[in-house]
Amino acid sequence: DTAVSQTPKYLVTQMGNDKSIKCEQNLGHDTMYWYKQDSKKFLKIMFSYNNKELIINETVPNRFSPKSPDKAHLNLHINSLELGDSAVYFCASSLNGPSESYEQYFGPGTRLTVT
């Protein structure tokens, strides 16, 4: 009955590799997000999709490419991984609109370690 799921939960890889993180939500939400939490625990928005359309892209290097095949899925592909990409990546979803509260539900996070 997981509301927002991410795979994998842990990812260890070498510099220069390409990797993907998958996210799925079964809440019927229309908006999905990717956040990055750095080593100091600071959380920052990366991307947001509403009904498969990109609505937020926060000055993220173009090595990061989100893809939303449908409104229940938002995947994150990272090319040419760098040491500085090591972080925890959170997927989240919400139901947005004039009568909604914009409350976001988070996945369990993916800890990415680049060696």
Add this chain to the structure above:
Amino acid sequence: AQTVTQSQPEMSVQEAETVTLSCTYDTSESDYYLFWYKQPPSRQMILVIRQEAYKQQNATENRFSVNFQKAAKSFSLKISDSQLGDAAMYFCALGGANSKLTFGKGITLSVRP
């Protein structure tokens, strides 16, 4: 631009006592929402409480309540009857129609038995 400031990096509270975590924010939007999220060592982000800016009444969820001062742009979280399970990192967050959450730096709360 939206900003959220949590100036205290860490706090400690005795079990069963009350603690207040501070947060201030800034936004130019008139319609916005404020949240407190809890992140225990498991790293799962858990919503603790939500406040709609247009509501004057402070939100309450069991032992958790907020003191929302809109004019002062202040949004503090009060935890009553603290329990060992409350030990975690707490993040204040600001959201709205632009669909993104802006987080503060977080505060680490420890609970002494």
